[in-house]
Amino acid sequence: MSNELGELRRSAVVATFGPGAIIDFRADQATISAVAAGLEEWDRSFPPAGLRNEQCIHEPRLQRKLGVHGFRLPPVIDPVRARKGNGDKRSLVAARFPGWLQCPRCNRIAPQKKWGHEPGKAFRYCSCLAGKGEAGRTYVLPVRFVMACPNGHLDDFPWHWWVGHDDGCAGRSGFLHLESERPGHAGLILSCPKCDARRSMDGIFSNQTWERFSTCSGKRPWLAGPDQNCNHHPQAVQRGASNLYFPVIESALSIPPWSDRLQEVIGIYWDAIVNVDPGQRVRFVRMLAENVLAAALQELHVTPEQLVAQIDYRIHQYTQPVTDLRQEEYRQLTSGQNTNGDTDREFEVRNVVVPKDLAPWLSRVVKVVRLREVRALKGFTRIVPPGDENRDLAALSLQPMTWLPAIEVRGEGIFLELNHEHLSKWEAEQKWAQDRAEKLDLAWKHEWRERYGDDTELPESITARFLLIHTFAHALMRQLTLECGYSSASLRERIYASAGALPMAGVLIFTATSDADGTLGGLQRQADAARIVRTVEAAIAAMEWCSSDPLCIEDVFARPGSFLLAACHACVLAPETSCEHFNRFLDRALLVGPEGTSQTGYFSDLLPGRRK
Template sequence: MITTYGVGSIVAVDNESFMVSGIDSWNMTDAPTIYEHRLARVLGVKSFRLPPASDDTSKDGVRVRRFPLWHSCPGCNALQHVSRFNSPPGKNECGDCHEELVPSRFVMACPEGHIEDFPYWKWAHRNNRQGGEAGLCGGELRLRTSGRTASLRSILISCTCGIPEVSMEGAFRRTALSDLKVYCNGRRPWLGNAPAEHCAEKPRTLQRGSSVAWQPIVRTALSIPPWSDGRTAQLEQHWDDLRTMRDNPDEMAGFLKALTLKTDHEFSVEKVMALLEAENHEDTSQEEDKGPDSAYVALRKQEYERLIAGRPENGTDHEDQFVCEPPRSSAATLTPYGVAGPMLVKRLREVRALKAFSRVDTPETHTDVHEAALSLAPMDWLPAMEVQGEGVFLRLDEQRLQDWARSSAVAARADRIRANHLRMLRDRAQDPANVPDSPADARMVLLHTLAHALINEWSLDGGYPAASLRERLYADDSMAGLLVCTATSDSAGSLGGLVAQGEPDRLESALYSALRRAQWCSADPLCVESAGSGVGGINLAACHACVLLPETSCEHNNGLLDRALLIGTPGDPSIGFFHEALR
């Protein structure tokens, strides 16, 4: 419900197809509430709700609507609106031949998030408009498959009015629908009876199961002190009142005393004042950076500072959701690798919230796609999930990193990735004058590729499935770190195995093995000599045989990777940050 089948997505259930309705139609009577103060303030909501997992007797649940509405019958080949098949009550079958109906494979969508049924009549009559634009030819559409090939050429549309039979070949061309003078009607079926919006975008033909028919826009945050205390959730509904008492401690004391009678925990005025001060500090740090993603950058910087500072286990209780300690043994064995300050994150909570979604365009960055709303009216909550697990945090030596990044050969490889990424962003941008900047530089690509190499190594040596681990990068001019944490709360969650990999002796062994493994790829020399691989050529020496991961584990959709920056190339080993350690 957050990453795969969220609001606006199309879900296939047996032989039927449905679209998940907006959150304003959900019945959330018994759904648990999730609080993550920092993320909620950035997203402008008060709380998050866990999508309900309902059974037949539950009062709560997520609503869906039938979509697409055009169906075909494999028996009589009729192609029409589902309401015209005269299906028996409670069944989705043809009233004449009693065959189960097949939802349309094709839909029409635009980058603004609008979606509707494919215009079959206009497509079939594109050269024979006998009935005008309204499609009143008096005939009935038919759909059949010739079975000669698996291509669109074998899907044939005809009409009983006598027009020649046409195939679906060419329907996926970028201008196929606009050439027919088919325009976006601005429909939002996931919002029920929402009025159609004016839309100037050109619609595209998509398969209803296509990955670009629905792309989630998810925002995440770690629970860090002082907000990681699970008991602060009892204050979340009262922050508006508490902020007004900032200058009146006596009034706040009375309010908290009354609140104590309703809860099992007593809050002191000093603790609440400290939380308000932390909130004010977070607001100030966000205002210092006026970039388009300043709020999210500020979240990462706060997490980075807290991961460096740590939080010992002996200073917390079982209610605290963040425990981060340095390893027991000396980290001197990691010095040759340029790795400084490893931290063992023994307790970790991550909240992932579905903010919006997009269609047609893939959200490579936060600003290059239109964000379709999850509800018709603004809501004070968003659907979210929480993962409680563990992780290992690493930093790279800042001075050594700066010296390495000054190399002209290193800069040239990073600039090549950056140029390819910027070109792809320009091609995908809706407004050429407002193209988002690429985060790719030598520092970021190095940290990203190192995270992938470690996850692959731990999946082989530590017994973890690669999809159960997840990276979290901290890479800009003031940060040079990475966090590898558990991405799921199932059996591969918080059993202590990942934290054990962060002890310096184990970590040194894993680093060496991962870097040695990265020196050779079964696709070499093509892989290491690549001038651009992946979507848009935004990778260099990176492929599925060496450093790519399951996409659920990667923050950048397996882009902006180059293992040559780790270990160098056969022609120039010095461009690898770790080439001296490997010698």
């Protein structure tokens, strides 16, 4: 029987609470914990299935990279249907997890079937008050601990195994007690009321503890399918721990020619036109133009022949090998061409003359007046954050789909390109910067080998160029939040950094959010000549001194595994939703130079009192 649990923001369904994530709801005055179901339930609950659904979007470049035909937005109820009759009762599906629940009053724990319930209600309750002559009932809560493995599997904690019943105990499938007798896990005692077996929860998170436990059960409660074979040993995890669900998101900006409205205007007839024999395509479009496509041709201001030519170009581009999406975006942003918002509704840029005060360090300033970003969820990991290669992703569905869940967000931004000549000279002269980048790179690759094995292909190296541009992006975001009125969590970075045959050295700071902080105009206005000088100078000046110095600048805060050098919350770190790299790979010393040395950062000469 279905139960109404609550509501989620559309953007949260793709990121924080995608399929396989545990969500806490407040339903009927009780706390309900459930795991979001897989993509098959999207088709079942919100037909028509697949890309025939009206709540679909397209981003050809991202589709080509991910090997799908389109994306579906997290489904929402139809407001028209909701106003008629009894309303629209459709909803996404979640399955109760964990299955074990605890009474906060008597401290008993047991599977959900052993607690009292009412038909059609999601809550479960304990009757411990009834025996004491008290009125009311106590709603039981989901237990704190669950089991997970790096392959994404999820299972209930083995409570009866952990307590260690005596031989012949009659309580091997009954109630247990979990009570805190003193602080810490060592004081959290699990006991059996039948055989008086007792064991503390001390050591529950140690890997050695579970080496003698059987291998992972392979359960996937978010999918209605059989368990998988899994050779991993499971690990105990807090139900609300941040490492229980790492969504793997791929994103792309809509850029010309993909950002025009061609596919949107053609709508449901796109697949029909594409699947027609190329030699008959013009004739087929002419036939459609007499009725169903007449309005589309008029809106696009094209003839049937011109429409077919544009479609053929799209098909040709779509069949090309997948290239670096960042390279395509970088070429568009550095092309020097302004785009017109009248002809392209998704991408509009205006080039700004670089002020002479910034010319030694920057070669291009671009106002991104309008942009669209599509973010697609392609899987998730547990325990271990996703790496660059995104290996071992947990599945969102039992069988591969021709689509993935995604959201589209619109915003504005500023693109800054570093002066390639000055950057190359700085990289060649400042050997210390290369040494600092190599230090982080060695630590990153060491962890990568521990995670995936020595024979795995290593990720892309961490370079001084990347560290510099990434840290510069964080400095800009912190300063822009003070000047343009956006909250820090509303700004995002997009890093373009590479050397070699096709070098990139730029950063896009943009707003792409589904709430009110979208396209208010305050961000792109900061690219005006007078404003951008003030912004960049203030951002670099703020990096010269941190309230945690000298500890911060001397890397004392750079704890193992953080992949940070001169960076901390007081100077560089940003909200993790704003950073592409989860607040890793940052070093403000590359911007302003190490303290007390003759070594210079890329922007050292921009600091107050040091300009040449």
